[in-house]
Amino acid sequence: MNIVVCIKQVPDSTHIRVHPVTNTIMRQGVPAVINPYDLFAIEAALQIRDTHGGKVTVITMGPPPAAVALRKALAYGCDEAVLITDKIFSGADTLATSYVLASAIATLGKEQPVDLVFTGKQTIDGDTAQVGPGIAKRLNLELLTYVSKIVAVNREAGKIQVERRAEGGVQLLETRLPALITMLEGTNEIRFGSAPDMFRAARAEIRTWDRESAGIEDLKKVGLKGSPTVVSRVFGPTPRAEKAQQIAFDPAAPQAATDALLEKVLAEIPKVGKELERHKVEAGAGANHE
Amino acid sequence: MSNAKTDKPIKKRKVKLEGDLLNYKGVWVLVESERGHVHPVSWELMGQGRLLADQLGVELCGVVMGAPGPELQAQCEAAFAYGADRCYRVASPVLADYRNVPYTQALTDLVNQFKPEIMLLGATTLGRDLAGSVATTLKTGLTADCTELAIDPEDRCLLSTRPTFGGSLLCTIVTLNYRPQMATVRHRVMPMPEAQPERSGLIVDVDPHLVETDVITKILDFVPDDQSGKPQLPYAEMIVSGGKGLGKAENFKLVWDLAKTLGAEVGASRAAIHAGWIAADRQVGQTGKTVRPALYIAAGISGAIQHRVGMEASDCIIAINNDPSAPIFDFAHYAIVGDCVQVLPALRKTFAAYLGKP
Ligand SMILES: Cc1cc2nc3c(=O)[nH]c(=O)nc-3n(C[C@H](O)[C@H](O)[C@H](O)COP(=O)(O)OP(=O)(O)OC[C@H]3O[C@@H](n4cnc5c(N)ncnc54)[C@H](O)[C@@H]3O)c2cc1C
Ligand SMILES: Nc1ncnc2c1ncn2[C@@H]1O[C@H](COP(=O)(O)O)[C@@H](O)[C@H]1O
Numbered sequence A: 001m002n003i004v005v006c007i008k009q010v011p012d013s014t015h016i017r018v019h020p021v022t023n024t025i026m027r028q029g030v031p032a033v034i035n036p037y038d039l040f041a042i043e044a045a046l047q048i049r050d051t052h053g054g055k056v057t058v059i060t061m062g063p064p065p066a067a068v069a070l071r072k073a074l075a076y077g078c079d080e081a082v083l084i085t086d087k088i089f090s091g092a093d094t095l096a097t098s099y100v101l102a103s104a105i106a107t108l109g110k111e112q113p114v115d116l117v118f119t120g121k122q123t124i125d126g127d128t129a130q131v132g133p134g135i136a137k138r139l140n141l142e143l144l145t146y147v148s149k150i151v152a153v154n155r156e157a158g159k160i161q162v163e164r165r166a167e168g169g170v171q172l173l174e175t176r177l178p179a180l181i182t183m184l185e186g187t188n189e190i191r192f193g194s195a196p197d198m199f200r201a202a203r204a205e206i207r208t209w210d211r212e213s214a215g216i217e218d219l220k221k222v223g224l225k226g227s228p229t230v231v232s233r234v235f236g237p238t239p240r241a242e243k244a245q246q247i248a249f250d251p252a253a254p255q256a257a258t259d260a261l262l263e264k265v266l267a268e269i270p271k272v273g274k275e276l277e278r279h280k281v282e283a284g285a286g287a288n289h290e
Numbered sequence B: 001m002s003n004a005k006t007d008k009p010i011k012k013r014k015v016k017l018e019g020d021l022l023n024y025k026g027v028w029v030l031v032e033s034e035r036g037h038v039h040p041v042s043w044e045l046m047g048q049g050r051l052l053a054d055q056l057g058v059e060l061c062g063v064v065m066g067a068p069g070p071e072l073q074a075q076c077e078a079a080f081a082y083g084a085d086r087c088y089r090v091a092s093p094v095l096a097d098y099r100n101v102p103y104t105q106a107l108t109d110l111v112n113q114f115k116p117e118i119m120l121l122g123a124t125t126l127g128r129d130l131a132g133s134v135a136t137t138l139k140t141g142l143t144a145d146c147t148e149l150a151i152d153p154e155d156r157c158l159l160s161t162r163p164t165f166g167g168s169l170l171c172t173i174v175t176l177n178y179r180p181q182m183a184t185v186r187h188r189v190m191p192m193p194e195a196q197p198e199r200s201g202l203i204v205d206v207d208p209h210l211v212e213t214d215v216i217t218k219i220l221d222f223v224p225d226d227q228s229g230k231p232q233l234p235y236a237e238m239i240v241s242g243g244k245g246l247g248k249a250e251n252f253k254l255v256w257d258l259a260k261t262l263g264a265e266v267g268a269s270r271a272a273i274h275a276g277w278i279a280a281d282r283q284v285g286q287t288g289k290t291v292r293p294a295l296y297i298a299a300g301i302s303g304a305i306q307h308r309v310g311m312e313a314s315d316c317i318i319a320i321n322n323d324p325s326a327p328i329f330d331f332a333h334y335a336i337v338g339d340c341v342q343v344l345p346a347l348r349k350t351f352a353a354y355l356g357k358p
Helices: A036-052 A064-076 A093-109 A131-139 A195-203 A256-268 A270-282 B019-023 B042-056 B071-083 B100-114 B124-140 B249-262 B270-274 B342-353
Strands: A001-005 A010-013 A031-033 A054-061 A079-082 A117-118 A144-153 A161-165 A167-177 A177-185 A205-211 A231-234 B027-031 B061-067 B086-091 B120-121 B142-148 B150-151 B160-163 B171-173 B181-185 B203-206 B218-224 B240-243 B264-267 B294-301 B315-322 B335-337
Touching: A001 A093, A001 A131, A010 A064, A010 B071, A010 B218, A031 A036, A031 A131, A031 B019, A036 A054, A036 A144, A036 A177, A054 A064, A054 A093, A064 A079, A079 A093, A079 B150, A093 B124, A117 A131, A117 B203, A131 A144, A131 A177, A131 B124, A144 A167, A144 B100, A144 B124, A195 B294, A205 B240, A256 A270, A256 B315, A256 B335, A256 B342, A270 B342, B027 B042, B027 B071, B042 B061, B042 B120, B042 B150, B042 B181, B042 B249, B061 B071, B061 B100, B071 B086, B071 B124, B100 B124, B100 B142, B120 B124, B124 B142, B124 B181, B160 B181, B171 B181, B240 B249, B249 B264, B249 B294, B294 B342, B315 B342
Parallel strands: A001 A054, A001 A117, A054 A079, A079 A205, A117 A177, A144 A177, B027 B061, B027 B120, B061 B086, B086 B203, B120 B181, B142 B181, B240 B264, B240 B294, B294 B315, B315 B335
Antiparallel strands: A010 A031, A144 A161, A161 A167, A167 B218, A231 B171, B150 B160, B160 B171
């Protein structure tokens, strides 16, 4: 099996801070990690390789420091890595991103046909879940989104069976390779890299592709220029017209505050009173609750 | 995005629609159905779509897809009741269950034939799978998980607003020189419109020319979810939510206790879930559930934008936070500045006394 996994390096969300005065995002000093959702894709790919043989190639489109994420993926046991980086790729939205990634995957496919492409469900910074479907459509791959389980892979027959999380239940799907899978979170647990893999990762050569080596045919389709969407405004949320009413709280007499609060709420927001009334009536009638 | 200042346009944007793009008219809403059940987000979008269409002075159209049968007729009628002027009914046995390829092909063809300027879908697993695919085949822009949709009166562009990475900012995204403008919206973000059963409209039947033998992916089985015992946050009328400010896992019990007295559901911020204090399906916010209860009590929650967009439609928000400058006080209705470990038990006693419970 020749498997490609698309990963993205993202700022670790728990460390993101917003400047209190200028409302700008402060990225300086924020540690970068592999998009957490992509770890499930990496592990799923590695498991298929371990059972069926072949190799796993991780790719990312990003600035040169994104090589760190690729190296980390190699340490988990991925076989090869390609960094797709070029100034003209910057400012890409999901349509332009999927174009670059699809071109790179097609280029890899010329070396050896690709059987499976994995992406995460979504990124924690872009948060769109659009790049996976975009790549699949561009490469005309069968698309399997929100996959919760790889049920069976039959390499000889070129078939794969998966469970897919649909809105009201789980679909069991069978399709033909090559296919693209977006892996659902929580479906596996990323392994600890083995010592040999970690050593290899530290020294491994990471292929770096620019627009030409990635096989980009149409430069108008990449980066800011190739992006149909633009961010027209970034702004802070507006406070409600009226400030929240302060209920004075004295730790010595906590219930005085909460009694006063309930009285105010009942007087001012009839909908809450009505809702509470229902529960008064129902009281003791065995409300369905844990 | 990283250097954007508050409330300043990032750059001058000019819409330049040329040639065929000028022919794109009307607002479309995908009526999403799976196994005969229409996802309520479709009707919420119909309500929002009505406002957009009226502002643009164009038709609002529902797109109904599935296997031929009376269900599609009923869905068209429901779409009219919720505000549609017209429905495109795309019927084929191949569309009986959702699969990406035939749905993408049918919807792409429909767009190319009838040319809407705006297309809205629910941000469900189906909606996102389909929207991401159709936007790519059409080579147009798509904005995911919007929390607000509006029309720019100057250039008739769709303004799609969503929270942006960072925790306290929103961004407005526009699709300039491409049509249609596409957006997905989560369940419960937009209010449910009132159905008007007397409304009717025009049904346009479209044959998608799909052949089952052309479709590679087959559905072997479908196992419906067992909904019993699952939290029903989106429809709860009262919710008590806990955040990182609770300090430790044991303190979450105070949230459960208050919820039990009220007969309320329990929610949480993402930080509380990351801390492992409560199950992930209780997350409220941008990447969790969107809720619209009568009463929302937030204990030890800072009020980051991703949490706010999931609950700010609540009729009454009571916030308990020991930091008087916590952002949640900017949009809560009632504020108690104090330690939630002290306030929650007192609040429980107050409600217990009022409801006549122990
Ligand atoms: C792409 C993306 C998506 C996200 N989606 C979501 C989402 O869906 N839902 C969500 O909730 N978050 C989401 N987040 C995270 C969000 O930005 C915040 O980090 C999160 O909501 C913070 O949770 P919190 O308020 O519980 O924790 P904190 O921000 O740590 O706030 C804790 C609050 O408790 C107060 N406090 C401390 N001690 C006490 C005490 N003893 N008594 C009373 N108050 C006290 C503090 O003053 C503080 O205001 C998302 C982030 C990103 C980047
Ligand atoms: N720049 C990128 N390089 C490689 N893979 C990416 C990139 N952006 C997104 N992806 C992949 O696409 C998935 C969905 O991303 P998104 O559409 O941004 O939510 C991610 O989980 C990644 O697997």
